[in-house]
Amino acid sequence: MNNLWRFINKYSALFLFTIFFIFSIVLIIRNNDFQRVSTLNTSNEWIGKFYTQVNNITKYIQLDEVNKQLVAENTLLRNQLKNAYFDDSLVLNTVNDTINRVQYQYISAEVVNKSVNARNNYITINRGSKHGIKKGMGVVCPTGVVGIVWNVSPDFASIQSVLHEDTKITSSIEGTPYFGPLLWDGENPNVATLADIPNQINLKKGTKISTSGLSVTFPKGIAVGKVLKAGVKGGGSFLSVTVQLATNFYALQYVYVIKNTFAPEQQNLENLNKKPTDE
Amino acid sequence: MNKIIVYNFLRFFILVFVQVVLLKNITMYNLNIPFLYILFIFLLPFKTPKFFLFFLSFTIGLGVDVFSNTLGLHAAACTLIAFLRILYISITVQNESQETIITPNLSTMGFRWFFIYTLLLTFTHHFCLYLFEVFDVNTAFNLFSKVLLTTTLTLFLVFITELLFYKKQGNG
Numbered sequence: 127m128n129n130l131w132r133f134i135n136k137y138s139a140l141f142l143f144t145i146f147f148i149f150s151i152v153l154i155i156r157n158n159d160f161q162r163v164s165t166l167n168t169s170n171e172w173i174g175k176f177y178t179q180v181n182n183i184t185k186y187i188q189l190d191e192v193n194k195q196l197v198a199e200n201t202l203l204r205n206q207l208k209n210a211y212f213d214d215s216l217v218l219n220t221v222n223d224t225i226n227r228v229q230y231q232y233i234s235a236e237v238v239n240k241s242v243n244a245r246n247n248y249i250t251i252n253r254g255s256k257h258g259i260k261k262g263m264g265v266v267c268p269t270g271v272v273g274i275v276w277n278v279s280p281d282f283a284s285i286q287s288v289l290h291e292d293t294k295i296t297s298s299i300e301g302t303p304y305f306g307p308l309l310w311d312g313e314n315p316n317v318a319t320l321a322d323i324p325n326q327i328n329l330k331k332g333t334k335i336s337t338s339g340l341s342v343t344f345p346k347g348i349a350v351g352k353v354l355k356a357g358v359k360g361g362g363s364f365l366s367v368t369v370q371l372a373t374n375f376y377a378l379q380y381v382y383v384i385k386n387t388f389a390p391e392q393q394n395l396e397n398l399n400k401k402p403t404d405e
Numbered sequence: 406m407n408k409i410i411v412y413n414f415l416r417f418f419i420l421v422f423v424q425v426v427l428l429k430n431i432t433m434y435n436l437n438i439p440f441l442y443i444l445f446i447f448l449l450p451f452k453t454p455k456f457f458l459f460f461l462s463f464t465i466g467l468g469v470d471v472f473s474n475t476l477g478l479h480a481a482a483c484t485l486i487a488f489l490r491i492l493y494i495s496i497t498v499q500n501e502s503q504e505t506i507i508t509p510n511l512s513t514m515g516f517r518w519f520f521i522y523t524l525l526l527t528f529t530h531h532f533c534l535y536l537f538e539v540f541d542v543n544t545a546f547n548l549f550s551k552v553l554l555t556t557t558l559t560l561f562l563v564f565i566t567e568l569l570f571y572k573k574q575g576n577g
Contacts, residue, residue: 142459143488150463150484153470153477154537173472180426241429241473243438245538248474284474313547 174282177239178252185236191377199268230345231385233257238282242375245312247289249273251381254281264343264384270372271295271350272381274343283383289315289375297350298338299367302327305338308350308369315375317354320367327365329356335369342389409450409507417465420445425472428562437551439558440479442469443530444566446486447523448510451503455491462487475538482533486526493522511567523563524556531555 134141185192235251253259255278265272265285273287274295286293289310297320298305306322320335333353339346355368386392424442431438446462453461466483470476494509497518506513509522531552 139455139488139491142455143484146459146463146484146487147481150466150477150481153467154475154481156476170471184430244473244475246474 171279171281174238174250174252174279177250181236181238185379188377188379191374192379195268195377196380229386229388231387232382233259233385235283235381235383237378237381240287240375240378242289242315246291247287247315247375248276249285249287249378249381251283251285251383252281253383254279254283256280258385259283259383262343263386265381266344266348266384267373267378267381269349269374271337271344271348272373272375272378275383285381287375288318288371288373295344295350296338296340297335297369298340299323299327299329299353300334300336305340306364316371318351318369318371320369321364323356323365323367325363325365329353329365329367331355335367342386342392344384345386413445413449416445416448417461421465421468421472424469429473437555437558439555439562440469440530440534441559441562441566443483443486443527443559444563446483446490447526447563448508450507451494451498451509452507458491459484459487478534478537481537482530485533486530489526489529493525497522511564519567523560527559527563528552528556531559 233253235253235257237249238252239250241247241249249265249272251265259275259278261275261278263275265275271288273285273290273293275283276286277284288295288308289312291310291312294307294309296305297308299320304323304327306320308318308320310318323329331353335350335353337344337346337348337350349372351369351371353367354370356365357368420442424440428439428441442465445465449458449461462483463480466480467477469479473479494503498509509519511519514522535548535552535555
């Protein structure tokens with residue numbers, strides 16, 4: 127017993143190291159598990175509040191860039207206003223619209239914390255479950271897609287941004303019916319890759335890429351980016367297209383969370399397809 | 406003795422604050438983030454009990470983790486350098502000097518010792534950090550360049566900080 131105690135004492139540093147190191151590794155592995163809702167991240171109430179305070183000070187620095195984006199968006203919206211068009215009809219009718227129902231609702235939010243340079247990047251916003259935000263909703267900004275809601279607390283939500291290993295947003299090339307997942311290789315925060323595009327099509331630099339509308343997360347036609355380069359990788363029958371992202375993640379300040387009111391219905395229907403049909 | 410505890414206590418909070426509020430934003434200039442907070446582990450007194458050394462390193466790592474959504478990542482890297490610190494000090498520093506010198510820093514240990522000490526620990530820390538973050542051997546070259554660049558940045562900041570407090574910290 128005495129010898130054992132002396133042995134442990136002699137190599138205490140090694141034992142302590144092993145204990146703490148294994149504990150850290152367990153934390154890393156548990157945290158990577160997407161399903162596990164952990165409170166020790168930036169969607170945590172206290173840390174969210176802390177970053178809100180910091181952000182209140184630093185947002186003035188980016189005011190210029192944000193203003194430019196807002197002006198551009200206002201111009202776009204004003205162009206769509208009814209009074210921007212010449213009205214040549216003689217009779218004005220009030221139509222109770224029973225054909226078009228609202229499918230997408232936008233909830234505006236402010237970015238309180240973000241990362242850009244890590245392998246997997248997250249953004250924290252100041253809207254949470256109180257404001258109707260749920261896990262899996264899409265997030266966009268005035269210029270393009272941002273990511274997908276990851277964890278939600280009452281007042282905050284953290285977003286898994288496009289700059290993340292596990293984010294695969296289905297995007298299509300405008301003017302063609304082809305679509306594929308948008309992947310990020312972890313190097314340049316302005317550039318991503320669009321995979322699984324058949325190589326018979328001829329792509330020009332600058333062709334626009336937007337969301338496909340094939341998932342419940344994003345409506346069709348939200349800007350993703352522009353084609354930078356298209357090349358065949360590894361001799362396969364698919365092109366991998368290098369995409370210049372439309373979103374500037376460095377200057378991100380205000381975002382919109384998209385609520386698809388038809389999502390539960392569509393998901394329920396699609397889940398039925400996975401079950402075997404009983405005769 | 407109390408003074409040393411207070412100094413280290415303050416240093417802990419100041420460095421974590423600087424890390425999560427200021428240095429995190431260096432990404433805006435498309436540079437890698439330097440991790441100045443490990444200076445806290447470098448400057449812990451020689452006679453810190455081993456358990457306490459590991460515990461503090463783990464805690465400061467976890468503190469930074471919580472603010473950057475990487476639970477366990479910094480904690481693992483910090484635990485590793487705490488172990489390396491014990492090995493390095495037991496090999497290079499005599500027991501007598503450990504009795505007379507309280508804190509290992511630039512003014513007490515001299516440039517050469519401190520440089521090798523910080524270089525070794527910083528490099529190991531960053532290497533461990535990026536290795537666990539990427540977990541992909543294919544990007545080994547990219548990883549290596551990233552580690553070297555960030556090590557340079559962190560060391561630069563460590564030495565600037567040390568030179569700022571050069572005279573003051575002879576005993577603290």
